[in-house]
Amino acid sequence: MKGSSLTARVLLLASVWAVIALVAIAIVISQLYRSGSERAFNELLRAHLNSVINAVSVNDAGRLAGNPQLGDLVFDQPGSGWIWLVEPLGMLGGPRLASISAGDLTIPPPGTDALPFNDRYQRSYSATDDAGNRMEIIETEVELDSEGHAARFRVGGNRAVLEDDIAAFSHNLYLALALFGIGSLLVNAVAILYGLKPLDQARQALGRIRAGEAQKLDGAFPREIAPLAGEINALIEANHRVVERARMQVGNLAHSLKTPIAVLINESRDMGPAHAKLVRTQAETMQAQVQTYLDRARIAAQRGSVLARTEAAPVIERLVRVMAKLNRDLDFSTDIDPKDAVLAMESQDLEEALGNLVENAAKFARSHVVVRLRPAPDAAAPRGMMRIDIEDDGPGLDEAGMAEAMKRGRRLDESKPGTGLGLSIVAEIASEYKGGFALARAQAGGLSAQLTLPAVATAE
Incomplete structure (x- = not known):
């Protein structure tokens, strides 16, 4: 009975026992x-x-x-x-x-x-x-x-x-016991389904938590299930406290490092041109790397939280609107299906990853950038994953160029602003959420950035 439901197991055992008991009684x-x-x-x-x-x-x-x-x-x-x-x-x-x-x-x-x-x-x-x-x-x-x-x-x-x-009596006996057995099985089924209904209510409550619609298990449960619901609520609360503590520590560390780095950058202005450029470049790189590792620590702290839920469509549409205002010479469009897709991650991490990819696409696009959201193909990702494709119609990259672009700190076009950390940051965010990130050739001839992220699993 591996993998079967608890209801099916109880019904099966009750039915088998009833049949055995009735056959023994008949004999x-x-x-x-x-x-x-x-x-x-x-x-x-x-x-x-x-x-x-x-x-x-x-x-x-x-x-x-x-x-x-x-x-x-x-x-x-x-x-x-x-x-x-x-x-x-x-x-x-x-x-x-x-x-x-x-x-x-x-x-x-x-x-x-x-x-x-x-x-x-x-x-x-x-x-x-x-x-x-x-x-x-x-x-x-x-x-x-x-x-x-x-x-x-x-x-x-x-x-x-x-x-x-004797045969007439046995016939009537077997018929009566058969009718009694069928009636007993039906009564048992109704009693078992009614008795296990609180478990279904608990499952639905957990589904609401996973979907981000609730913060804890709500409802009146029988005394046999109430302790379990209490323990789950305590676990969720402990998880929430761990996440909040990690966020606070990350914020404190970020605040303590920002000032020394800002001082280095300001002091570099009083140095000679050669030394100033070197110090400023290294300080900016250090600042970006510190922020990257702080983000990774924050993501690791909250990755397993059942409360980390983000609706994908609003984030994508908001980023596209912002980028369209900043790049009025480009045409931005979205293709989102399903519209109500919910990702199992924090909204700021999704915004950072998409922001880097859409910004890169805007840098190299000639006229058009499109952002697509679809369920990830089974061959490319496990079930319960969504894939976001950011495509442009720019010059694109060959396979060697794609591999080089994925390396930390590498910039293939020095004429474009940036630190060379954008794609590596996206890859690290995807990796921390057990997703994936890859580059491919777009249909329009440019570059297609494919970001695979976990979706919220709905309760069956």
Whole structure:
């Protein structure tokens, strides 16, 4: 049952147990009924046997006499499988006495060695009449008078009557248990689904947190689930405190480093031209690198936070509007699908990455820059990822140029302003969020910057 739902597991186990229990109950009850029916059948035959014994005697001629009336018409119907026989033994002469149903049926008695009499001087065995009925025979031998005249008494009952009665009872039993089992399974299913509904509510609450719609698990949960919800809320709160503490430390470090670097840059103005340029260039590079590593530390601190959520469309459209105002000679456009895509990252990190890429595209574009947002192809990225393509119609780069551009601090065009850290910063942001960054040839002939970022996984 690996990977199956808890509801399916509970339903499956409950159903299997119900089926096993009902089958066991059916077998036990049917066996108990069979045992009771067979005992009652044998007791009926013994009662008939006693009635026949009481109705038969020896007359003055030394012959069997009597007309047993057992009160059941089956003994008067030939081929019914119900018979009684009284056969003389020893010095008792004359013909036998038999029920009408016995006709000329002759049943050889088994030897006493093979089937001895019990302590009541009775024995039972099976026989078949002329009609093919399987009968259960009860036999005894009785002395009828003081002169030692004895006779063999036998009463037989049709076993098919017993088996038909047991079969009818078993059929009704199985049908009743089947209906009861189906009803029980339905009731169990409703009870289990109702009982596990709070888990579904907790799942939906977690989904709202992942989507950025809530800050904690809200709702009234049963006492079995309430501790779990409390622990999750405590974990979220602890995570939030860690992120805030990391942000505060990053801010303090950035503030403490900005002043010394700014002093170096200002002091470089009073130096000689050669030294001033060198100091200023190195200080600016150091400033950019410090900011980069501070951003990486901040991203690492908040990367796993379930509260880091950013709607992609507003950020992209806002950046494009700003860049269009700064570059009025270029045409900027967006192609966003889906419009409601939410990325699992901080908005300022998305803005920094996109800002670098759109700014670079604007530097080298001849007339047009387009920003596209699509789900990442499965072959290029795992499920749950989105890809942002920033394309321009500039001169573009060959494969060697793309590889060189990705190196930290490398500037392929010294005539354009910058430190050469933009693409490496984008790559580091993508890497910290378990995404990816690559350069490719654009359809318009320029450069296509492909940024792959994690999307918010929606609860199923």
